[in-house]
Amino acid sequence: MNENPIFTIGYGSRSLTDLLELLRGQRIEYLLDVRSRPYSKGRPEYAKAALEECLKNKGIRYLFMGDALGGMAEDQESGVPAQERPAFRQGIARLCKAHQQQLRVALLCGEARPELCHRAVLIGAALAELGIPVLHIDENTVLVPQEQVMDRLSALSGQEAGRGEERAADLAPDDDFIFPDMPDNDVPPPSDADMPQDVMGDEPEADSGLPGWAGSEGQAGVSDPRRPVLDLSRFRNSDPQTVLKQVFGYDGFRPLQAEVIAAVLAKEDALAIMPTGSGKSLCFQLPALLFPGLTVVVSPLIALMEDQVMQARELGLPAAFLNSTVPIQEYQAIMADVRAGGVKLLYAAPETLLQPVILQLLESVAVDCLTIDEAHCISEWGHDFRPEYRRLVDVRRRLPGAVCLAVTATATELVRRDIKASLGIDDAHQYLASFNRENLYLEVAAKNDAMDQSLAFLEDRRDQSGIIYCATRKQVDVLCEVLCARGVSALPYHAGLDAPTRMGNQRRFIRDDVRVMVATIAFGMGINKSNIRFVLHYDLPKNLESYYQQVGRAGRDGLRAECLLLFTHGDVQTYVSFIKKMDAAQQKPARLQLEAMVGYSESAVCRRIPLLGYFNESHPAANCGMCDNCCTEPKELSDVTVAAQKFLSCVKRTGEMFGMSHIIDVLRGSRSEKVLSRRHDGLSTYGIGMEHSKKQWQHLARQFIQQGLLIQDMEHGGLRLGQEAYQVFKGRQVMGVLPEPATPAFSSSGPSAMHDQAYDAQLFDLLRVRRKELAEAANVPPYVVFSDRSLVEMAAVFPQSPGTFAAIHGVGEAKLTKYADEFLPIIRDYCTQRGIVEQPAVAAPPPRPKPEGLGPRTLEVLALCESGQSIAQVCEMFKVKPATIVNHLWQAVMAGRSVRRDVLEAEITLPPDIRQRVLDAFAEHGPERLRPVYDALQGAVNYDDLHLMRLYVVLNRQGVVS
Template identity: 45%
Template sequence: MTADPTHILKAVYGYDAFRGPQAEIVDHVMAGNNAFVLMPTGGGKSLCYQIPAMARPGMGLVVSPLIALMADQVAALRQAGVKAAALNSDLPGDERSALWRDVSSGALDILYVAPETLLRRDILERLGQVPLSLIAIDEAHCLSQWGHDFRPSYRQLDTLAALFPDTPRMALTATADAPTRAEILAHLKIAESDAFIAGFDRPNIRYAIQEKDNPRAQLKRFLKEHEGESGIVYCLSKRKTEETAAWLCTQGHDALPYHGGMDKAARGANQARFQHDEAVIMVATIAFGMGIDKPDVRFVAHIDLPGSIEAYYQETGRAGRDGLPSDALMLHGYEDIALRSRFIEESDAPEQRKRTERQKLDALLGLAETAGCRRQVLLSYFGDSCEPCGNCDTCAEPPRLFDGTIAAQKALSCVHRTGERFGQAYIVDVLLGAEDKRIADFGHDRISTYGIGKEHDKRTWRAILRQLVALRLIEADLAGHGGLAISETGRQFLREKPTLMLRVPPPPRAGREKVSRNQTSIALPDADRALFQALREKRIEIARTQNLPPYVIFHDRTLIELAAARPTSRAEMAGVPGVGETKLDRYGPAFLAVIAEHAI
């Protein structure tokens, strides 16, 4: 028997109406059609498959990439009264047997499974004997061999179309450029007419990108705006992850490291702390984060250049899943560009892949160096668009430009006359005419470019050289020594001398960021703030008794609504968004009691 999706939305999730394209997608799948869903993180993708899975006859099968993610989603669904379970390699034998009894008897609404587990012949045979309402493939971008999260097991999921030809297939992701989308559709045999592209914009995230000056000081200033809040700091190396986490602890923060080289149990313990506590900073490599369901991550900081715009979008998208204001900061410098270029050139990938990776790096550098709206550049990469957002650093403080044609010529000439083998710092010292023994030993105090750049200071010359690398006029030494060489594009520039506009670097930020805390934190009337905090404390108390992340009980957004509405009865609390029937039964009395204690 088919259930009513709108009734499930209200009874299970506590919402009166679908958002955006959710209703259209749900109706499409309810009719037995396949669907590809691209929707920003926090846009409600999970409801697009969870509700049809419960509403259609049979059990919903959801393919998910990570055991921790599956456990998180199953816990949240069970709290809402949904019969959900996860099948993975960590499941003990007795629990596995009980799960299969539930599957066979039709007792489950939704079963989560990792792709490696699902593709085993015995698992596919057993699932072939039970009716399935749908098959949903979450984090579907993992299927793309050109993507930043490619997983070979996802590639094999194309067999599902032949094995379950009459079961609707859904592929869902928040990150996929046009080639990746086409690849997903082709492999999973989903028609273009079944694709729903909801856009990429995350208007609640404020984007800021800065040149590396003093990374620890920059990070410290940034974190001042987020005291008592959860966030993620991404680093490029395992060693830097551990060193940064240790340093943050000395600065009074509750920070934990996470990287692929750690013991599995230690990684799991740190991830559990991050999800269960409300003010933990996870300092991580890219090994952390895919599918993290924690909705109250208030910031994501990259203190090294990420791998691509797709990676940057995916990683920053872990902030503000609840739709509340959040921050994304990225620090980058010349060394990052050189290192990323070296990763590409020294890889064993075929030339076609290297060419694609170079293009992706160029696009990321374009985002980093743009003088325009960051959000416009970010969205345009994915074929989306927006008006200037007013919620990024370049909109808030538009950078000044100057005619850098002569400066670029001087820099390129200096690189040439010093032999195209010295790094950024040395070139800057020669341009400024520094009295340095090394320069004298090489005889570079006697070349024509020695001291010809005194119209700019050291900081400006660093910014100029970084922009010339980003524009591919200069190439970094790929052997790892950091030397600069003129590219063919740079030689063409010297021949043709076209006008070149460059950014003026902003002055060093000695104090707090210009954006006020009210713009990047939860906005609450003073009258509601004490009650909101009391509700959070009650949520923590309940969550700890059940060993659950607090957000599985209620999201911050729901607590904000409770603090504003101040319901005095079960019926009034049932009208608050995010309060479904099961949670109302379980937690209504406890939260109503807190509200009564704070009656105005």
């Protein structure tokens, strides 16, 4: 299907230079003059002869068609409507033929406002009736579809003025009639000798599975008829804050963005280390709009550069990319656009940039900024070294007038020094942003039954996008197969799949055709998908840097995202075996990295403390409010000294060389071959730990390791006694959390968990459906249209006017023009049906949730009990003991919340006489401590019943039993 539109433009007060710039921006091949008189009083440059000569010098063909398509709505002599004049009909037929031939054609008139000009009122209306798209470059240099122009006219006149009274459906084009001197292809055949070596290969298929699209019309070049192009001349003297709102639709800068942008605009070299999701791309995209010349962006990832170009052009920015996926003719067209000044942002792979023909191209134009994205690739000490990055210093030297900006998500001090030295920018400003991604909820759970745990985690996330990382290809295939069998929309991704399959799966994921990607670490680099709501690590990452990068792919839109890691020491031993196969010089740093990963996984403190500490950053608070360790209510500590003495003694008697599993087998009296062959069944500790299951002993043993009583050998996995262990043998008390046979308490992340502000989930779903439809029509991923954050804000603010819609996060001028009429009718209809009015706009992102009041699980338990669920039913739901649920209710009561009387009384099974004795004991000793009450009753009532009775007593005293 041909979507190539017919363009129109009126010069109005535009200079000829401005007109030519706009024509080049749309790559116009033919300018058709539809003025009735081809001259302009006082504007001799727009006279026919002068204009034709100027356009000829610019490679654009000029044709005068004012005798057919110019004039008034009515022939002055005959009174015949224009649509019925044979000349007009013939002129429309010629435009139809040009559309069929996919020629880039623009109609020229005098009036800049299309709704006041016959090119829209007559010509555009006739073409629209035939189904031919028409885009008008209006007085603000914005591309406006014919339908919107007529809506503007209707608003001015109150009627569908100028459309004509009769349809033009009978204006069928003459198949034998074409424009004179218009060949089928006006572009000369490309010469392979003129092209860089990396585009000499076979042309990829149009549906290559990538979001860039070497076979799709208009994707790689500067312009796209579906997207408005901004008049960038308006911004040359603007301040960055103004451009931030008008173009990008953001109210304020993220941390360090303003500082980096100021340095770049001052032509001061800079190195910016900013984590994934912190807005690195804005640091070079915004200055590109303010610089008069070109900004070149080097990226090693085809998917990333294509994605960024796509999003930039959605904002109305003239951006393009050059890499091996671009067909030769398109490649040459982009180079021509760069020469003509029609490109502001040019992305290129390093291999492409180093080609002599590209270097010559860049030396022939004004390059104001050279940006090195993923700059860690330049360093041999970086985690993803690319040798061709080392040669970029030559590019830097050949562009002396360009400021150099190097950006990356992670880089150690050694890597940062290497980046600056390798680029010759040793004196560059250095900006180091915080690595703290506040919107990521971090959680680690013991890996018991990974398959069931994964299914449980996904159960409430069926409508959300996420990634599951596995260590091996086989695990990816097995898990993906199981998920699909259970109704989860999932696809695999790993290096064992052929390239078309990998790219096809990736394409379906980024476009929301499939929700879950099950992948090895081969997946993720260059993926700019903003609405990934969770990352699940099925297996342990090899180091914290890899883990940080992988979880960083979630929540790029700033909304809450869940990150769950399933941890077991079995995965540790797998990595240890890999480390043993490394060169001797590599083994020590790899082992240290693994130890840091294990330390993070086993940490009992705020997850951000060890994670940020790895990057030499301290967390300012002990409680982040966004990790499992901070959000889980502290469990009551119990005396586990006896269990500790048993376990530590068994470790000692087996020689301090065996792992956790073997020690537990000995304690539980296993008859395994390993136990019997070593005669460990004869030890005094054999069989003395039958009171705990294997999982319960694992739970206790991990606490002993965390407390330093045991030290686990990273190489072999064996346990040995820590320095404090011998004090335990002498009677030192060990406090810990008693084990419970429970599944991980995964945090809920339904729609309401995505954002701190209340919003209408039903409206959000309607907007998401429309976003998907628009994205498919435009051949782009949904997040390019709008991020989840923008839709959430729409569903909270309920904008019902263009002015309010413009205040939504991420709505700049281009998106306002393009999408206001797509989303506002949905919001208006929804609000009208429900009597909803607009709400105050959100001026800034809401504060992150902090751990105030009750935790999420306590609130969940309280809500279930308030709905009439019994304590036994809630226990079954969460697979926990009644004491755990009673403890949650106790926390709620201490916070002043009420609990239903019938829920409590149904759980109290004590005989009336015993119950009265308990009440009397609490009356005498008070409810603050249970031990005095227990002793007063001489142990006749167990602690579980006492916890329940204490809750009942306190509720009655406070009068909060409902």
